[in-house]
Amino acid sequence: xxxxxxxTVFDIIGPIMIGPSSSHTAxxxxxxxxxxxxxxxxxxxxxxxxxxxxxxTGKGHGxxxxxxxxxxxxxxxxxxxxxxxxxxxxxxxxxxDLELEKSAHPNTVVFELTGQNGTITVRGASxxxxxxxxxxINDFPVNLSGDYPALLTVHKDRPGIIQAVSKVLANxxxxxxxxxxxRLSKGKxxxxxxxxxxxxxxxxxxxxxxxxxxxxxxxVDKISL
Numbered sequence: 215x216x217x218x219x220x221x222t223v224f225d226i227i228g229p230i231m232i233g234p235s236s237s238h239t240a241x242x243x244x245x246x247x248x249x250x251x252x253x254x255x256x257x258x259x260x261x262x263x264x265x266x267x268x269x270x271t272g273k274g275h276g277x278x279x280x281x282x283x284x285x286x287x288x289x290x291x292x293x294x295x296x297x298x299x300x301x302x303x304x305x306x307x308x309x310x311d312l313e314l315e316k317s318a319h320p321n322t323v324v325f326e327l328t329g330q331n332g333t334i335t336v337r338g339a340s341x342x343x344x345x346x347x348x349x350x351i352n353d354f355p356v357n358l359s360g361d362y363p364a365l366l367t368v369h370k371d372r373p374g375i376i377q378a379v380s381k382v383l384a385n386x387x388x389x390x391x392x393x394x395x396x397r398l399s400k401g402k403x404x405x406x407x408x409x410x411x412x413x414x415x416x417x418x419x420x421x422x423x424x425x426x427x428x429x430x431x432x433x434v435d436k437i438s439l
Contacts, residue, residue, distance in 0.1 A: 239280045241340025246284020249325040249336040251434040259328040263312035266320030354396045354405040360437040362409035370427035371397045371404040386418045
């Protein structure tokens with residue numbers, strides 16, 4: 215559900231999508247596309263684990279095809295989704311069954327993605343009606359919905375980082391909608407998610423990455439429903 219309003223037309227009629235299920239198909243595509251964006255490139259290798267309902271009924275709903283479609287960069291209404299497994303080209307895909315903690319959402323998927331520039335693990339869940347949440351990136355617990363453009367940084371947890379990043383965004387006339395910083399321990403690495411009202415151009419990303427103690431920058435664009 216969008217944070218800026220209580221109900222939208224989308225909440226009543228659902229997303230424009232290739233079926234059969236908004237949670238098992240449209241949401242799964244969005245999760246795959248979010249994971250690809252967080253990696254920062256098309257994966258060369260994708261190990262994909264399904265938990266709960268995704269594991270038990272996902273194949274019948276085309277969830278495997280949907281998440282791969284997202285990794286290929288498709289949107290939920292792309293007519294190629296049913297054929298995505300035959301369109302992977304040089305991307306090596308491996309599926310496996312997963313049993314997570316009882317508190318995990320039943321429509322949860324874990325992506326272990328490898329690209330030319332490294333490997334990342336992304337965990338997310340499809341909440342229904344096409345809505346999704348990424349709740350873990352590597353070891354960081356996070357909350358990323360794909361409803362807004364978002365800038366992600368991994369940096370040293372120290373004073374001045376947030377101010378430095380915010381100043382760059384302001385210089386590019388980019389308004390911050392929401393911001394959250396996640397850290398594993400004081401003074402170590404932290405992950406910041408800044409959801410914005412505009413796209414963050416490559417020039418701004420490069421300027422942020424050049425700042426002292428910023429190790430990693432990604433821009434995750436809004437994924438339309």
